[in-house]
C-alpha cells in the first residue's frame with residue numbers, strides 16, 4: 001500500500017496528452033480548447049451607435065433643451081449594415097440606428113427620445129445637449145485585434161461559443177476525446193431489466209462510469225460486463241489495450257480467489273505502477289500502463305468505484321485533454337467526520353454556504369456498498385490520515401461534483 005500523494009505523483013508521471021482535432025463551432029460544446037483563441041478583429045470593429053437616434057456634432061447641440069431646441073438638417077440615414085456615405089458638416093445630422101456606423105464628422109449620438117423623432121422630413125429638433133462620444137461604442141473598446149480571447153485548456157460552453165462566433169470563427173481546435181474501454185467483472189452481475197436469480201445483483205458501476213465518461217467528455221468505445229474468468233478478461237482486454245487511451249475496470253482487483261483482473265493485465269504486458277493505495281474506500285486500486293494506454297483497476301463496491309473514478313480517473317482524463325482540473329475547496333464540518341490512521345478517508349457529502357462560509361457534512365450512509373449515499377450529494381469530502389476523528393468546526397477537503405452546484 002502506498003500513500004495517496006505518492007500514488008498521485010506516479011499517475012502524473014505517466015500522463016500523456018491527446019492529439020487535437022478541428023470541430024465545427026456548433027459541435028464544440030463540452031470540448032477542451034487545444035489552442036489559444038485571439039481576437040481576429042477589433043471589437044467593436046468600427047465606431048457604431050449604441051442607440052437609435054441622430055449622429056451629430058456635439059458642438060452643434062450646445063445649450064439644446066426641450067424649451068430651447070436646436071434645429072439640425074437631416075442629410076442621410078445610417079442603419080445597421082448600411083452605413084451612410086455622407087459626412088456631416090456644421091448644422092447637419094444623420095439618422096443613425098443601433099449598430100450603425102457613426103458617419104464621418106459626427107462625434108455623438110442623441111437618442112431619438114431626446115429629439116422631435118424620426119421622419120422623412122428635412123429637419124429635426126434636438127432637445128438635449130450631446131457630449132462628445134455619447135452613445136458611441138468605440139472601435140476596439142472591448143478587445144483590440146490580436147488580444148487573447150480564450151486561453152488553451154478552457155472548457156467550451158455557451159460563453160466561448162458565442163465569443164468565437166463574434167470573432168468569425170466557424171471551427172475550433174479542441175483536444176481529441178479520450179477513447180475509453182470500461183468493464184465490470186463478477187459472476188454475480190446482471191444487467192438491469194433482467195430478473196435476478198439467487199445471489200445475483202444488478203451491475204450499477206458501468207452505468208456510473210458511462211455517465212461520468214460522458215460528463216467529462218470521454219468516448220466509451222468498449223463496454224462489457226465480464227465473468228470472473230481469465231479467458232473473457234483476456235479477450236476484452238487485449239482489444240481494449242490496442243484501441244483505447246484508457247481502460248477502466250470495476251471489480252475483480254482485490255484479494256478474492258476469483259479476482260483475476262490484475263493477473264490478466266500483467267499477462268498482457270501491462271506494467272503495474274501501484275496496486276493498493278492508502279485510501280478508504282477503494283484501497284485495492286490498480287494503476288498500470290500499456291503501450292499507449294493508462295489502466296485503472298477500481299474495486300467493485302459501487303461507492304469505491306464511483307469515488308475512485310472521481311478522484312483518480314476524472315482528473316486524469318481532464319489532464320489528458322489539457323484541461324486544468326478544478327480546485328479542491330476547504331469547508332467547515334457541521335458534524336463529525338471519520339478518519340483513518342494511515343488512509344485518506346472519502347465520503348459523499350453535502351456542501352452549502354452559511355453566513356458566507358462553505359460548510360459541509362457527510363452522507364449518513366458510510367458503507368462502500370451503499371450507493372444511495374451518492375443520491376443528493378453534491379461533493380466528495382475527504383479527511384487526511386490521522387488518529388482522531390474530525391469534529392464539527394474542523395476543516396475538511398471538499399471536491400464539488402463538477403455537474404452539481406452549491407446552494
Ligand code: AMP
Nearest residue numbers: 184186203204205251252254299300301
Ligand atoms: P470485487 O471488487 O469484485 O471484490 O467486488 C466488491 C463488491 O462490489 C461485491 O459485493 C460485488 O458484488 C460488488 N460489485 C462488483 N462489481 C459491481 C458492479 N459492476 N455493480 C455493482 N456492484 C458490483
Ligand code: MG
Nearest residue numbers: 185186251252
Ligand atoms: Mg468480484
